[in-house]
Amino acid sequence: MKTDELRQAYLKFFESRGHKILPSASLIPAGDPTLLLTAAGMVPFKPYFLGTAKPDHLRATTCQKCVRTGDIENVGRTTRHATFFEMLGNFSFGDYFKADAIAWGWEFVTRVLGFSPEQLWITIYLDDDEAFEIWNKTVGVPADRIVRKGKKDNFWEIGVGPCGPCSEIHVDRGTSVGCGSADCGLDCDCGRFIEIWNLVFIQFHRDEQGNYTPLEHKGIDTGMGLERVAAMLQDVPTIFDTDETRVIRNMAAELGGVAYGEGGLPDMAVRVITDHVRASVFMVGDGVLPTNEGRGYVLRRLLRRAARYGKLIGIEGVFLPKVAGAVIDVMHSTYLELADDRERILRTIQLEEERFLVALDQGSAVLESVIARVLSEGGSCVPGADAFRLYDTFGFPFELTVEIAGERGLTVDQIGFDKAMEAQRERARAARGDNAYLDETSERYHAAIGEATTEFVGYDRLAEQARVIAVIGADGAAAEALCQGEQGEIVLDRTPFYAVSGGQQADTGVIAAVEGGREGDGSAGANAKAHAHAKADAHVGTDAHAHAHAHAGAVAQVVGASKPLGDAVVHAVRVTRGRLAVGDVVTASVDEARRAAIRRNHTATHLLHAALRHVLGSHVQQAGSHVDDERLRFDFSHFEAVGPEQLAAVERLANEWTLANVPVDVNLVTLDEAHRMGAMALFDEKYGSVVRVVRVGDVSLELCGGTHVARTGDIGMIKIVSEGGIAAGVRRIEAVTGLGALDFVTRTRRVLHEAADILKTSEDSLAARIDRLVQDLHDQEREVHRLTQRLAAGSVDSIVAAREMVGDIAVVAAPVEAPDAEGLRNLADQIRDRLGSGIVLLGAVTGDKLGFVACVTRDLVERGYNAGAIVKEAARAAGGGGGGRPDMAQAGGRDVSKLDTALAAGVDAVRARQAAQSM
Ligand code: ATP
Ligand code: MG
Numbered sequence: 001m002k003t004d005e006l007r008q009a010y011l012k013f014f015e016s017r018g019h020k021i022l023p024s025a026s027l028i029p030a031g032d033p034t035l036l037l038t039a040a041g042m043v044p045f046k047p048y049f050l051g052t053a054k055p056d057h058l059r060a061t062t063c064q065k066c067v068r069t070g071d072i073e074n075v076g077r078t079t080r081h082a083t084f085f086e087m088l089g090n091f092s093f094g095d096y097f098k099a100d101a102i103a104w105g106w107e108f109v110t111r112v113l114g115f116s117p118e119q120l121w122i123t124i125y126l127d128d129d130e131a132f133e134i135w136n137k138t139v140g141v142p143a144d145r146i147v148r149k150g151k152k153d154n155f156w157e158i159g160v161g162p163c164g165p166c167s168e169i170h171v172d173r174g175t176s177v178g179c180g181s182a183d184c185g186l187d188c189d190c191g192r193f194i195e196i197w198n199l200v201f202i203q204f205h206r207d208e209q210g211n212y213t214p215l216e217h218k219g220i221d222t223g224m225g226l227e228r229v230a231a232m233l234q235d236v237p238t239i240f241d242t243d244e245t246r247v248i249r250n251m252a253a254e255l256g257g258v259a260y261g262e263g264g265l266p267d268m269a270v271r272v273i274t275d276h277v278r279a280s281v282f283m284v285g286d287g288v289l290p291t292n293e294g295r296g297y298v299l300r301r302l303l304r305r306a307a308r309y310g311k312l313i314g315i316e317g318v319f320l321p322k323v324a325g326a327v328i329d330v331m332h333s334t335y336l337e338l339a340d341d342r343e344r345i346l347r348t349i350q351l352e353e354e355r356f357l358v359a360l361d362q363g364s365a366v367l368e369s370v371i372a373r374v375l376s377e378g379g380s381c382v383p384g385a386d387a388f389r390l391y392d393t394f395g396f397p398f399e400l401t402v403e404i405a406g407e408r409g410l411t412v413d414q415i416g417f418d419k420a421m422e423a424q425r426e427r428a429r430a431a432r433g434d435n436a437y438l439d440e441t442s443e444r445y446h447a448a449i450g451e452a453t454t455e456f457v458g459y460d461r462l463a464e465q466a467r468v469i470a471v472i473g474a475d476g477a478a479a480e481a482l483c484q485g486e487q488g489e490i491v492l493d494r495t496p497f498y499a500v501s502g503g504q505q506a507d508t509g510v511i512a513a514v515e516g517g518r519e520g521d522g523s524a525g526a527n528a529k530a531h532a533h534a535k536a537d538a539h540v541g542t543d544a545h546a547h548a549h550a551h552a553g554a555v556a557q558v559v560g561a562s563k564p565l566g567d568a569v570v571h572a573v574r575v576t577r578g579r580l581a582v583g584d585v586v587t588a589s590v591d592e593a594r595r596a597a598i599r600r601n602h603t604a605t606h607l608l609h610a611a612l613r614h615v616l617g618s619h620v621q622q623a624g625s626h627v628d629d630e631r632l633r634f635d636f637s638h639f640e641a642v643g644p645e646q647l648a649a650v651e652r653l654a655n656e657w658t659l660a661n662v663p664v665d666v667n668l669v670t671l672d673e674a675h676r677m678g679a680m681a682l683f684d685e686k687y688g689s690v691v692r693v694v695r696v697g698d699v700s701l702e703l704c705g706g707t708h709v710a711r712t713g714d715i716g717m718i719k720i721v722s723e724g725g726i727a728a729g730v731r732r733i734e735a736v737t738g739l740g741a742l743d744f745v746t747r748t749r750r751v752l753h754e755a756a757d758i759l760k761t762s763e764d765s766l767a768a769r770i771d772r773l774v775q776d777l778h779d780q781e782r783e784v785h786r787l788t789q790r791l792a793a794g795s796v797d798s799i800v801a802a803r804e805m806v807g808d809i810a811v812v813a814a815p816v817e818a819p820d821a822e823g824l825r826n827l828a829d830q831i832r833d834r835l836g837s838g839i840v841l842l843g844a845v846t847g848d849k850l851g852f853v854a855c856v857t858r859d860l861v862e863r864g865y866n867a868g869a870i871v872k873e874a875a876r877a878a879g880g881g882g883g884g885r886p887d888m889a890q891a892g893g894r895d896v897s898k899l900d901t902a903l904a905a906g907v908d909a910v911r912a913r914q915a916a917q918s919m
Contacts, residue, residue: 001112001230001233001234002230002234003227003230003243004242004333004334005243006088006230006233007063007086007088007226007334009112009113010063010088010108011062011063011622012292012477012541013772014061014090014104014107015061017058017059017100017104018059019060019061019090020056020059020060020061021062022044022060022061023062024062024063024064024065024086024335025037025038025043025044025062027066027282027283027286027288028047028286028287028288028295029043029044034555035791036069036294036295036298036811037068037069037283037298038064038067038844039063039066040064040066040087040089040223041066041087041089041091042072042089042091042200042221042223042467043064044062045060045093045221045632048091048219049093049161049162049219049789050162051162051200058092058093058095059092059093059095059096060090060091061088061090061091062088062089062192063086063087063090063226064086064087064088064089065084065086065282066084066086066087066297067084067279067282067283067298069083069298071083072301072302072305073397076269076271076275076442077268078189078191078268079191079240079829080191080194080195080225080228080238082227082275082278082279083279083302084238084240085226085227085228086226086227087223087224087225087801088223088224088225088226089112089221089222089224090104090220091219091220091221091222092218092219093689095215097201097203097218097219097220098131098201098218098631099138100220100571101199101201101220101222102131102138102139103139105197106200109169109774110409111196113229114232115171115232116307117140119172119173119174120133120141120145120168120169120170120369121145121171121172121193122146122147122170123146123147123149123154123170124146124147124148124149124154124165124167125149125165125167126148126150126152127148127854128148128154128167128201130167131201132146135167143485148525152169153168154168154223156200159206159757159917160204160206160208162202162204162205162206162219163202163206163212164200164201164203164204165200165201165203166200167199167201168195168196168198168199169195169196169199170186170194170195170196171194171196171232172192173193173194175192177190177191177192177237178191178192178193178774179192183728191237191238194228195228196225196232196633197222197223197224197229198222198223199220199222199881200220200221200223201218201220202218202219202220202221203219222246225239227239227242227244230243230244233353235716240270242277244330244331245278245680245869247277247326247330248274248277248323248326248327248330249270249271249274250619251322251323251325252270252274252323254271254272254322255315255319256269256270256273256310256313257313258313264310265313266313268309269309269312270313271311272306273309273320276303276306277303277306277320277323277324277327277349278327279333280302280306280320280348281324281327281331281338282331282335282338283287283295283298283299283302284344284348285335285338285341285625287621289348289637289727289728289729289730290352290624290658290728292395299352299527300352300397300741301397303320303349303352303356304352304356304359304400305399305400306320306323306404307319307320307353307360307536308400310362318350318357319353320350321346321350321353324345324349325346326429328668334524343619343824344619344729347619347729348637348728348729350650350730352554352726352762355395356395362394363395364404366394367401369797370382370383370390371408371410375408376409376502379410380410380411381410381411381412382401382405382411382413383413383415383416384414384415384417384418384419385417387401387412387416387417388421390422391417391421392680398412398414398417402414421651425548436874445472445565445568445570446565447478448470448472448476448477449491449565449568449570450470452470452491452568453567454469454491454492454493454494454495454566454568454569455494456494456496456498456499456565456569457494457495458496458497458707459666459707462496462589462595463495463496463588463589464495464587465585465587466492466493466586466587466588467583467584467585468490468491468580468586469491469492469582469584470490470582471488471489471580471581471582472488472490472491472570473488473489474486474487476487480581481579481581481582482556482579482581483538483575483578484576484577485572485574485575486574487572487574487575489570489571489572489573490511490556490570490573491568491570492569492571492586492767493587495561495568495569495571496588496589496590496646497509497561497571497588497590498590498595498600499561499562499563499569500562501562501563501705501706502558502705502706503624503625504602504627504628504706504707505598505603505626505629506560506561506562507558507590507591507594507595507626507629508557508591508627509557509558509587509588509589509590509591509594510555510556510557510558510589510591510820511555511556511558511571511573511580511588512553512554512555512586512587512589513553513578513584513585513586514585515553532634534732553578554577554580554584554586555575555578556571556575556576558588559572560572571588574895580710582899587832594629595629595707596714596738596741597630597738597740597769598629598707599707599714600716600737600738601627601629601632601736601737601740602627602632602706602707603629603664603696603708603712603715604632604715605625605627606694606700606702606708607654607658607699607712607715607718608632608650608654608720608733608735609636609655609698609702610635610700611620611649611657612634612638612650612733613652614650614651614653615646615650616638616642616646616650619637619638620636620638621636621637622636623637623730624636630736631734631735631736631740632735633733634733634734634735635730635731635732636730636732636733638729639729641723642723642731645724647720650720650733651720654718655717655718657697657712657713658698658712658713658715658716658718660697660712660713661711661712662696662697662698662699663710664694664695664696664709664712665694665695666693666694666695666707667693668690668692668693671690672680674691676691677701677811679693679701679703692705693704693706695707696712703860715737716739716742717737717742718735718737719735719736719744720733720734720735721735722734749909752766757874763890785819789823791817791827795816795817796827796830798829799816800831800834802814803835806914807914807918808915809837809838809839809865809909809910810838810839811838811840811841811843811859811910812831812835812838812839812841812842813841813904813906813907814842815843815844815903816842816843816844816845816900817845818842821851821890823844824842824844824852824853825853825888827853828840828842828853828888829855831855832855835857836856836857837857839855839857839865839867839870839910840854840856840861841854841870841903842854842869843874843878843893843903845896845899849880849889849892849893849894850875850878850880850894850895850896850898850899850902851892852871852874852875852878852882852890852892852893852902852906853888853889853890854867854870854874854888854889854890854906855867855887856869856870856887856888857887858887861886861887863917864913864917865886866886866913867884867885867886867887867888867889868884868889869909869913870885870909870910871884871890871891871907872907873908874891874902874903877893877898877901877902877904878894878898878899878901878902879898880893
């Protein structure tokens with residue numbers, strides 16, 4: 001069975017049992033900052049199991065792309081681990097449970113895939129008797145092939161939350177495979193017994209104290225490794241030999257000139273390259289770029305490790321893009337997006353490999369010298385600080401340092417490395433000054449506001465009556481109320497305030513208490529009613545009037561808004577008057593002018609995106625954006641600087657669309673529909689859900705949750721203010737719109753005007769004038785240099801005249817003026833030539849240091865006088881050092897006040913030498 005037939009067979013099998021087939025989600029987990037990468041089929045469904053979101057279908061089945069960095073060391077070492085693999089899965093969200101999951105699993109494996117029951121082994125959790133009964137009685141697996149295992153292997157949990165036992169299906173590939181040892185069994189790593197499928201029965205809730213309580217709605221999560229099963233069905237030894245992986249493997253082997261299958265390092269290298277490049281292609285495809293943090297670092301590490309293994313088997317130059325091309329060739333019929341994105345993916349990989357080759361050259365040399373040092377000192381461990389310097393300065397992955405050091409019999413001090421890394425993070429954090437701990441933050445919010453949710457009404461309205469449903473004090477804990485002068489956070493049941501997301505910054509404005517608008521305690525009916533009618537409705541709150549304890553006139557300034565948990569809008573506020581409490585009815589009003597400016601910038605972002613694709617090509621993809629009321633920032637993939645003409649063309653096109661004053665339409669559609677319409681998707685959209693499509697005439701179509709102008713003419717003007725690179729293959733433009741564009745132009749004109757004024761020229765001739773001035777300045781600098789030299793030369797006569805005699809030797813020891821060491825040397829040369837026979841010692845102050853030069857004529861060198869020795873004595877007297885040849889030497893000193901003493905010391909050295917000789 002071909003790999004793709006297996007994919008299809010699995011999905012069809014579960015579709016015929018009521019499952020909805022969903023496409024693979026992105027490798028970047030949607031809206032889940034706690035996860036680095038999608039590592040299992042259940043990841044996109046986590047909110048359904050946690051109960052924080054409701055699924056559209058109670059049964060789903062997927063073939064999910066997965067990356068497991070934890071398995072990186074296993075790649076090539078075992079026959080069943082890759083960092084990238086696909087996981088087939090079927091899921092029940094409170095629908096069917098253990099009996100069906102097991103029966104269908106068995107049916108699929110034996111009937112559809114044709115494994116014989118005698119080959120199959122089952123593991124279950126220690127005390128899961130229910131699973132045992134089903135496997136043994138209903139399915140008919142003999143009791144001696146059902147193995148009970150402990151928590152580590154057969155219980156799935158992630159801290160507090162839903163969890164449960166699991167049950168795995170293993171295949172015995174027979175005695176012809178593996179170690180052949182008599183006690184080979186399920187736990188042996190040799191490759192004879194392979195786990196193919198894990199069925200997780202989500203049936204408990206675990207609390208903080210570690211108590212397990214049964215769930216009312218139980219769930220199923222299963223995962224079957226596509227490559228492992230394909231390998232067995234195709235009767236090939238490993239997951240690197242299937243119809244799909246083999247093509248990539250062959251390309252890697254060919255490039256390396258390796259006859260694959262002979263074992264040893266070459267085979268290992270080919271498998272590492274095959275896997276890591278496959279993983280990288282999919283990661284780049286899903287929007288990850290190589291960086292030094294988080295996912296970006298995982299990608300960098302994979303690419304660099306693959307490149308290094310290439311070097312180990314003698315591949316020269318850049319080769320990863322070729323392997324990546326093979327990955328796309330075999331995988332694009334299943335993952336269509338790879339073909340569309342081919343050029344960008346290959347370029348990204350190529351760029352990173354090029355960078356790495358440079359880093360490898362530089363870093364290897366540094367590492368070699370570190371290793372040599374450690375070995376010569378008799379050590380056995382590379383210090384963490386050195387490993388960190390390699391990582392930080394040369395982009396040398398830590399793991400690579402460990403590998404290379406390991407090949408030379410050395411270990412690396414991981415603790416020291418971690419410390420250095422943490423110290424750097426600390427510095428970065430201090431510099432950023434924000435809350436870097438997203439997961440801690442969401443935990444805190446969860447404790448403070450529980451399950452509160454907010455209805456967002458701000459697409460249509462900018463002021464809204466609402467009810468305060470939660471208050472958080474400045475300490476981050478739930479509070480009853482906020483009083484005048486206090487800062488804190490407020491959650492409303494509905495709000496017009498846009499919470500920061502998708503790059504668009506939050507609205508600001510005012511929350512003000514409605515007079516008499518407080519609900520009585522315990523009148524749940526009134527609560528519900530006030531809630532239901534809380535529109536721009538004068539009667540709001542009248543039900544509750546009887547119970548009112550109004551805080552008339554309470555006002556809070558809203559300085560920000562966010563959705564830390566996904567559903568509730570949390571307004572960051574400062575109360576400027578009165579007291580705002582839970583239950584109060586309020587009017588929430590957005591700052592309209594600011595919102596209008598944000599709208600202009602956001603729609604302009606879409607126009608610039610479209611214009612960039614027009615001018616530069618369709619490889620341009622959004623890599624990030626930031627939209628506030630003052631400016632917009634748009635990051636996109638592109639491999640070289642955008643030239644001034646191209647930038648002008650982009651700006652012009654965007655402004656032409658603005659002038660055309662085309663309407664901006666917003667529609668809610670399903671994601672499938674959106675794709676059919678050709679909308680540009682962002683990376684982390686959830687499947688199955690309804691998405692918002694923003695269409696600007698026939699110019700742009702994007703999935704976007706932000707706020708936009710009604711017609712492009714509302715934007716006024718779009719002015720790009722900067723363009724630059726921010727990472728390998730990623731550029732950033734910044735722009736302003738509306739009155740902001742006018743302000744920008746006015747400001748620039750003023751600067752030009754002032755500059756022209758100072759230089760007494762017109763704005764048009766400014767550049768030419770500055771050019772000339774710079775030229776003049778250079779000329780004058782040269783002239784100054786020439787004159788100083790001349791001046792120094794002029795003093796030669798007087799210096800020579802002031803020579804003293806030490807015995808029969810003419811000695812010149814003088815403080816002089818010289819621009820630099822070279823000037824000093826020239827001067828000394830001239831004086832020596834004039835002396836014919838003699839010794840010259842000159843000292844000059846340059847900046848806050850002293851420079852010395854000594855010359856000894858040849859005849860005196862032969863008599864044993866040494867310029868190096870003389871200059872050394874002089875320099876030592878001024879707190880410095882130096883030396884050189886017997887006929888010419890230079891030195892430096894630190895203490896400028898010791899110039900005369902130093903020169904005297906030099907002369908003394910000559911005297912001492914003479915005295916020594918005459919003895
Ligand atoms: P193993 O013990 O072999 O590492 P696991 O217990 O980590 O497997 P699960 O987390 O239960 O595996 O994942 C479900 C299925 O996904 C496994 O049964 C296996 O078929 C497949 N799988 C897991 N990890 C990998 C991997 N690194 N490469 C390929 N397939 C994998
Ligand atoms: Mg594992």
